[in-house]
Amino acid sequence: MTLSLWTDVIGTLAATLTTISFVPQAWLTWRTRDVAGISPGMYALFALGVALWLVYGILLRAWPIIVANAITLTLALLILTMRLRYGPRRSAAHDRPSPSGRTGR
Amino acid sequence: MTLSLWTDVIGTLAATLTTISFVPQAWLTWRTRDVAGISPGMYALFALGVALWLVYGILLRAWPIIVANAITLTLALLILTMRLRYGPRRSAAHDRPSPSGRTGR
Numbered sequence: 001m002t003l004s005l006w007t008d009v010i011g012t013l014a015a016t017l018t019t020i021s022f023v024p025q026a027w028l029t030w031r032t033r034d035v036a037g038i039s040p041g042m043y044a045l046f047a048l049g050v051a052l053w054l055v056y057g058i059l060l061r062a063w064p065i066i067v068a069n070a071i072t073l074t075l076a077l078l079i080l081t082m083r084l085r086y087g088p089r090r091s092a093a094h095d096r097p098s099p100s101g102r103t104g105r
Numbered sequence: 106m107t108l109s110l111w112t113d114v115i116g117t118l119a120a121t122l123t124t125i126s127f128v129p130q131a132w133l134t135w136r137t138r139d140v141a142g143i144s145p146g147m148y149a150l151f152a153l154g155v156a157l158w159l160v161y162g163i164l165l166r167a168w169p170i171i172v173a174n175a176i177t178l179t180l181a182l183l184i185l186t187m188r189l190r191y192g193p194r195r196s197a198a199h200d201r202p203s204p205s206g207r208t209g210r
């Protein structure tokens with residue numbers, strides 16, 4: 001195979017893996033509703049980033065980028081929604097310590 | 106700005122967001138060691154995919170792709186390592202129900 005073809009194959013495989021990787025997380029969260037250890041900050045930033053990748057793909061009219069990021073965005077928003085819906089106050093406090101929560105200096 | 110410049114700006118912003126998004130997750134997991142709700146399957150597939158994106162960047166000698174994916178890979182492997190290290194047996198079973206675990210139909 002030429003280098004260009006290898007690059008295409010590796011890029012396609014990479015995009016497939018990073019896209020489907022969110023399926024086991026969405027499934028685990030759906031089944032267990034155990035969201036205390038999941039960072040809402042991560043999924044908010046990640047979903048925003050993936051939404052911009054989607055815009056990037058649309059501007060370039062690059063279908064593989066559009067499809068991969070549309071699927072990833074759906075999964076990331078699903079996990080974020082479950083995190084916000086099932087998250088106890090306690091775990092929400094994990095990410096945002098209250099201003100009065102500081103002790104000492 | 107031209108469309109090409111807009112595309113570059115949006116792509117750079119997208120890559121920055123999807124890369125730094127793993128920082129709050131790594132930090133939350135490091136502090137709380139609460140990994141029961143984190144899918145090891147997700148981080149294994151994701152790290153493998155990002156490693157292939159890194160190879161893709163190296164083949165193209167595209168430094169932005171190399172740098173973004175090297176940072177993301179480091180963070181994903183850190184989270185995966187903490188998941189495997191701090192994970193109780195109970196939560197490992199979340200992802201892989203035993204064959205004898207089925208009841209009825």
